[in-house]
Amino acid sequence: MNEAVRLLAVKQFEHFNWQIDDELRELLIMASQICETAIALVSLLDDHKQWIKVSEGTSSESIPLDIAFCTHTLQHGDLTVVNDTLADGRFANHPIILNGSVIRFYAGFPLTTREGVNIGTLCVMGEQPNTLDNHQQLMLKMLAKQAINIMELKLSYDMLKKTKMEAYEQKQTIQNAEIRLRAFFESSANFHVLLGRKGEILDYNKSAYNFIRRIHATKVKRGDLFTIYLAPAFVETFTEKYNLALAGEKGYAEGYTDYGEHGEIWWEANFEPAWNNDNDVIGVSYSIRNVTERKRYEQKIIAQNQSLINIAYIQSHEYRGPLTSIMGMMNLIREEGYQPPVEYLQLLESAISKLDEKIHEIVTHVNTHELSEKNTPKLF
Template sequence: MSETVRVQAVKQFEQLNLQLDNELQELVAIASEICDTPIALISLLDEHTQWIKVSRGINIESAPRQISFCNHIIQSHNVLIIPDTLLDERVANHPLVLGGPSLRFYAGTPLINRDGLVLGTFCVAHSKPHNLDKHQQMMLKMLSKQAMSIMELKLNHQQLEKNRQQAEQQKQTIINAEIRLRSFFESSANLHVLLDASGQVLDYNKTAYNFVRKVHSTKLSRGDLFITYLATSFINTFLEKFNLALAGKKSYAEGLTNYGELGEVWWEANFAPAWNAVNEVIGVSYSLRNVTERKLYEQQILAQNQSLVNIAHIQSHEYRGPLTSIMGMMNLIKEEGYQPPVEYLKLLEVAINKLDEKIRAIVIHVNNRDLNNESDTKLF
């Protein structure tokens, strides 16, 4: 488990671009000078690979961990000094010893993070047998601690920058969402007002502002007690629906109100609870929609339907009498060989006149209805 945690910590530093870091390059140069070695490097070891992050005097980016000198330090957590690699069976057959760059001396100290995990090594090397005195060993350890501090500082800085960018993105996302919501809020033709639990105005759209200014000749402002802008006849209904919304229930109301210069307006009101992030009701979303045009159209349809009922009634009752008389007279005329007495013709004339009166009455009724509809259209 500790090795898994150690490798996870190493992975964090592998993402850093340490090769070009001036401070770490200076530490490597100082180590090379103090230890009198042409080669110095900082490396990290994950589960399979030794990664050379900063180096001087050697041009190697990585090596397999199983043949790495530093792997012995990872396992022991101690400083490792090999004065002559050809005399040490652990590394005598190493490719870097037998081949280029023909390493004959190696010294390394562990890179230990604040959690006590060995993430890699701070090493020096030479192509000749060599050794370090106590002062040089102490300085190599100090340089290793300084390198680890710089690396952790850079990791923290990167994490802070990443968090800042994420926070900025989240902030921008919220701003964009608020802009879209506000755009929708303001573009609505309906009146929208957000009220707190006491009935004071938290927010409103332009339709609500313009309505209050036109009807009440005042400016709607945040903090206003909204009930002061309601018609007296609607206050009780408003309070009932408002309290239902505070209890978490949606509700609905409709009615007709005379707004003076605006005339009579049919409206539909919706009350919905406003919730916070922890699912608590903190206010009420109130919206009002002008449905006058729809109501007038509905009334027109009802009037037309009533006209049709009236016509059907006339057709089924009042037409029937004259038509029956006419049909009876025609049968009598046929029986007389189409040479009826004058009395038959007079009766036929009376029936025809009655039928004509009924037809004229219907025409007048229909014309009056059309005139009324045209007048309603002009008024609204």
């Protein structure tokens, strides 16, 4: 037997307070009575001591391995009887003294686990030489086997309690994680649904529930086919991206939908594969973000830029003609000593009128653009 394996098995039993176990104490009383000895022990043997875990007739807690009878019992692997320790060469020079008296008689049997590992002994000792008949030897073996059965039962029960506690703690951890995930899921302003492999709704958040109830005037239910809540024009794109996600690829789509009295909504949609612990795709996480305000702002910027382009065009092209005419007339008037004929003044007046007309066009263009922005209807 590998000693490292044996010591590992011993360690499993060490932490129990076997001394308070009534069943083991009753076994030792029976062993002491049957074998007619004053002392009976249940011991565990590690790599440096024999640790007395349950005792009858002594208060000793340990025995050094180099003088322990039980070391030989473990090595022998069977019943070991020493009728007179002083007559046995193995122990004559290393007598064990318990309760102030030399031990003269020893009989012990290994405590062998179900895996066949000898972790200790059940033994009896006396202060006088003694012998055991066949019946006593058989009873001592039976009591030792019953002792290890009791100990393994206690160990199994303890392991079961620990496993149960670990399972409970793991369950609590999972529940807490689910609560946190659900809280995050529900607190999101974005539309989230989890879809199964057949397009059915497995779960949804509060935003999705409220949106469907407001737009479709119905309550979403788990098991519903999600496509019934889609705008017809988007079904084909949705199906394509959904199938890609089922194949393990992320998908993205953007666009807008006119919901009538609820307005036109711009959105961005993400399709994410939902994986299980075996790395299999079990569905699709579908989320929608409302980007209407951003799109409005982008459109406003685009419109403003176009307005600036139009103004720049008017300035660079339409202003140039009237300004050139005015500058030409002013040169002629200067040459006439600032006493121009009526024709010059009429031409100057015409050029100024054209320039004023273009200025009015710009003012009208800007005012019309601002009015259009002001009167844009809100969707929410």
